[in-house]
Amino acid sequence: MYTVATDQDIQDMARGAVFLGSGGGGDPYVGELYLRRQLAEGRPARIVKAAELPDDAFVISIAGVGAPTVLVEHLVSTNTLLRLLEASQQFYGRKVDALISAEIGGANSMFPLALGARAGIPVIDGDGMGRAFPHLEMTTFSVYGCSVCPSVLMDDAGNVVHVQTTTDRIAEDVVRAICASLGSMIYGSFYPMSGKQAQQLAVHDTISHTLEIGRRIRLARESQSDPIRDLLEFLNRPAEQRHARELFNGRIVDVRHETRDGWHWGEALINSGRGDAPEFSIEIQNEYLIARHEGRTVTLVPDLIAVLDAESAEPLTAEMLSYGQRVTVIGYSAAPIMRRAESLKVFGPRMFGIDEDFHGVEQLVPERRKRA
Amino acid sequence: MSQAAVQPGPRLGIDVGGTNTDAVVMVDDQVIAAVKRLTTRDVGDGVMNAVGAVLDTAGVRPSDLSNVMVGTTQFINAFVQRKHLERVAAVRVSLPKADGIPPMVAWPKDLLEVVGEQCYMVGGGSFYDGKAYAPLGVEELQQAAHEIRRQGIRSIAVTSNFAPVRPDIEQQAAKVLLSVLPDADITLSSEVGGLGLIDRENAALINASLRSLSRNVVSSLQAAFARIGVTAPIYLSQNDGTLISTDYATRFPIVTCSAGPTNSIRGAAFLTKMQDAIVIDIGGTTSDFGFLVRGFPRETATAHLIGGVRTNFRMPDVLSIALGGGTLVRFDGDTPRLGPDSVGYQLGERALVFGGSELTTTDIAVRAGQAAIGDPQRVKHIEPRKVDAVLDAIHRKLEDAIDQMKTNSKPVPVILVGGGHVLVSRPLRGVSEIHRPKHAEVANAVGAAIALVSGRVDKIYDFAALGRDTALEQARQEARSAALAAGAAADSVEVVDVVELPMTHMRTGAVQVKVRAVGRLAAT
16 A cells, blocks of 8 residues: 655656556546645545455446546536545445546546545556556456446536446447537446456556656656656566567657547658658557558557657657657557457457457567667 | 748847847848847836947937837746736636636645635536536626735636637626726636636636736837837737737737747747757857757647646747856866856856956856957966866757757757857767857847747637548638738748647547648738
8 A cells, every 4th residue: 555645746647647548548637636636635545456455345446438628628526526426335335445447548547546535545556458448348347257337427517327238338338428418528437346356357556557657757857868768678578578669769740630430530640751751650549559660560459559759758648749749659568468369359459440460569579679 | 931021121129038138120131230238127228228229230210110029038037937926816617617626726836925826716617519507607706806806916817618619708707807896907718728728727827917017018118119219010029939019918928928939049040041950049047959940949749837837838849958158167176067057147247257256158268269258368377178178068068958859869950049159169969060140149139020920720620521621721721811911921921830639539520720820021
């Protein structure tokens, strides 16, 4: 157990959460400020390992559902979150012992921490994907046997909706439709589970991972060393089946954004400056899904793709990409549980319309390039 | 982008910095005269000194000037140093939403001590589609106004949910406040920022804290020009290097906050006719590094802090290091230590060559024969070995910063501007060539004098109905027309910026498109 006791820790976590967001999940700034507000009022977030909880503990996921562009306007209401927690405990008929994030990448890494701090409930060091994904059912919780339902939704006006569906995929559609009819930003309790399920189904230690990634980048900047090299050294741990590769370095020469069926589709083209044609491309479907170097796939979902500002190593979400930016692209292997065959059936390349088999970044880019 | 600004008649460019006020007179693309004077406590006096001198040198009568362009860092300096700021009230129209993060949550404590922490949250606001989700809290607003009056505050920032889509909600709220406080200065968030409530609210609050200062500075400038007989229209430079009227600057001082570096980078581009380079502006206290890309300053990719407060303005990406002509030089044995402290604007009294008792980088430059200022006899005693060691340290420091600005190892050209350029005497590692244009020491004022006018579009387009290409072309045309309406010459207008922001997670083809077109001021 540890507490998040300084603003700097919170800022490091937020930076790390953008990195793990793989382009999606939204800017965690709103969540970061909300968590800092709790700390300023003397309520630090408490983080526990899943293994520290009793097997029969009661755990739920708290998440915001909606559009990132709406979140940055509507922000977050303490009133709403406390009412949601109250309504959930009533509905499930149990006191909540711990919260867990469903999605560590982006904004939803922060809301459980802030509500946990506000309500005095610990948050588990882990989540359901170790990154960001666009759908509610794209979690290890769902793949390995814990259903997203029954779930409780609430908006800022106090409207409450209970959701019970036959599959988690249908839950996604239903929740999205409810969200659209309530102004495109709502909050919900999802994935009611036991302490034992949390131990077995979560991608572990991901809150600590956001903190460490954010801290690495900050410390490298402060000591004037190369933050991208430092970060790669930290991330690349073959013994733990985690592999990181620097994929490309260049200037964004085109970003195409469009909305297809309510989702952000796009493509970013990057040029190294050695010739006129852009050599590198990243396809975006809310998250960065697939990176290609001269047409050859170098990283694909569920492995992570991070686009960093080339100098500061600040991670950039897909919405932040714009013409002319100098960027470095990193490929990072997903947690081993995310790469199993059962997982790939729910969030492998084919689930995003990419007609390719999954290969890990360490197979696609066997050699680590030395940084100049 | 054509760099040549060709307006008939001489025009005056002024840069009012923290230490120096620089002035140039330009005719077509020629600098006719340039002077540098100390900035004074009353900005008007320093401006009068500089303008009087530069007009004398140029042989131009005040009444002959066609345009006056002023770049100033007064407002940003005031905010960063917490000086001359007024207390403000933050009124947010958002309940029942957004109560978890009240206004000014992440603001630095020393700033809150100056501007206060008067925050009011009232009912009202809009969904993304423009539908109001709650009625405007008229009674709460009236109560807030009475409390604001009791607090003796007269500058208010009003921010409502989705104000860029529904600016009328903020306007309604302002009306209610004005009914109680008829003399209040009200800044509406929709007037200073785009989507992103916190960043927009911060910009509105920064602006509100600068309103009385901007009134004083602008009227002091106007009075100074009137006294010396200048009748030409006066403009101020804003962040993107384009011009705004004095009226607009009085109401929106925040839009001038990064004009200084922008003018210096654009001035350097103009003086060298270069399009791509690193520009180093070496002043008295700091060296500022900017990146010139296709004739414009490279802008920051991410949200950034102004005086410790996050905003979403696009600003030039500038790296500042503590090294200037006034930087103090000390020795640990034979090893030199540079600064970080500087004698700043007191260089003329405290440096050895000016009769002072402190060793500065300027003294070293004089000793090395790189600069002919002050009395070289007073630094003759410094051993050449030590001079070499200091010059090594200066060049290493600049090389490190150049390296940080670059994105690859390819050598880049460097343009040196600012009075401190005399510190550089050797080739720099990673640099292909060093340019020191004539008038480098007043590049800021040149940047102001060649300023452009702009037109902007920030609208939601339906890509599904129009198609991306048609929609973008329509946006480009609208931005061009807006630039023409702002006074740009038709043959000079160019689109310099296109940003597309799709409304994701919603089943529509709506995309927010921001386009900016700029051109030079047309002959009148």
